[in-house]
Amino acid sequence: xxxxxxxxxxxxxxxxxxxxxxxxxxxxxxxxxxxxxxxxxxxxxxxxxxxxxxxxxxxxxxxxxxxxxxxxxxxxxxxxxxxxxxxxxxxxxxxxxxxxxxxxxxxxxxxxxxxxxxxxxxxxxxxxxxxxxxxxxxxxxxxxxxxxxxxxxxxxxxxxxxxxxxxxxxxxxxxxxxxxxxxxxxxxxxxxxxxxxxxxxxxxxxxxxxx
Numbered sequence: 616x617x618x619x620x621x622x623x624x625x626x627x628x629x630x631x632x633x634x635x636x637x638x639x640x641x642x643x644x645x646x647x648x649x650x651x652x653x654x655x656x657x658x659x660x661x662x663x664x665x666x667x668x669x670x671x672x673x674x675x676x677x678x679x680x681x682x683x684x685x686x687x688x689x690x691x692x693x694x695x696x697x698x699x700x701x702x703x704x705x706x707x708x709x710x711x712x713x714x715x716x717x718x719x720x721x722x723x724x725x726x727x728x729x730x731x732x733x734x735x736x737x738x739x740x741x742x743x744x745x746x747x748x749x750x751x752x753x754x755x756x757x758x759x760x761x762x763x764x765x766x767x768x769x770x771x772x773x774x775x776x777x778x779x780x781x782x783x784x785x786x787x788x789x790x791x792x793x794x795x796x797x798x799x800x801x802x803x804x805x806x807x808x809x810x811x812x813x814x815x816x817x818x819x820x821x822x823x824x825x826x
Contacts, residue, residue, distance in 0.1 A: 678811055686805050688731025689738065689772070693798040694724045699781060721781040723798060727768070728777040735772040737806040739765045742785050744796040753796065755786045765802065 699722045723742065729735055744753045770778045787793065 682805075682810070685731055685733045685735075685807050685810075686803055688729065688733070689735060689803060689805060690728040690730055691740070691800040691803065692726045693742070693800060695794060695796065695798060696722050696724050697794055698722075699724070721783050723782040723784060724779065725782055725800070726777055726779040727770075727772060729772040729774055732774050733807040733809065734774065735805055735807050737767065737769050738772075739767045739802075739804045740800045741765050741802045742782075742798060743801045744785075744787065744798050746792055746795060747797055751788075753787050753789055755788050765804075 699720070727735075727738060742754055745751065746753070766782055768778070768780060770780075772778055784790075784793070
């Protein structure tokens, strides 16, 4: 079909050279005009995106710095108490409510202390464990990928307050020396009063940044 169209074009060019020349000039001018239109549109969009980025970059940087400062102000200690790992029910050691992890065997005693100036409304975290003198991290990585949610507490912590709860053990690649492990909290995330959750288009962003 292409060679038929080309043949037809050549015949028209031979029969009506002047008319075909004019049509060709008009077609080329139209193509150039359309190309210039789209090129200018792309330049305008790129310029607008650059202006938006330059406008919001310092605001987003300020928000990130504030968030990190608040997250760092939450001090956490983790200890393993074998007494609560022998079938004793998990409980909220602070009293007056559930820790959200009740059930047999909750030997990790976790204490959060708010050393900052913001009131914390929610905290999420993961655990990490190592044998003393060894570098391997024993909490199974796949457990972090496939857990529905990390460990979480909605206990409100005002400046200077602390809160202690019990947690179940995460899945371990080696639990032979579980009573000897050094435990710590990683990937700590927080929500707090006065937190700015609006994004650059006026919507609402996630309170917990993606990891």
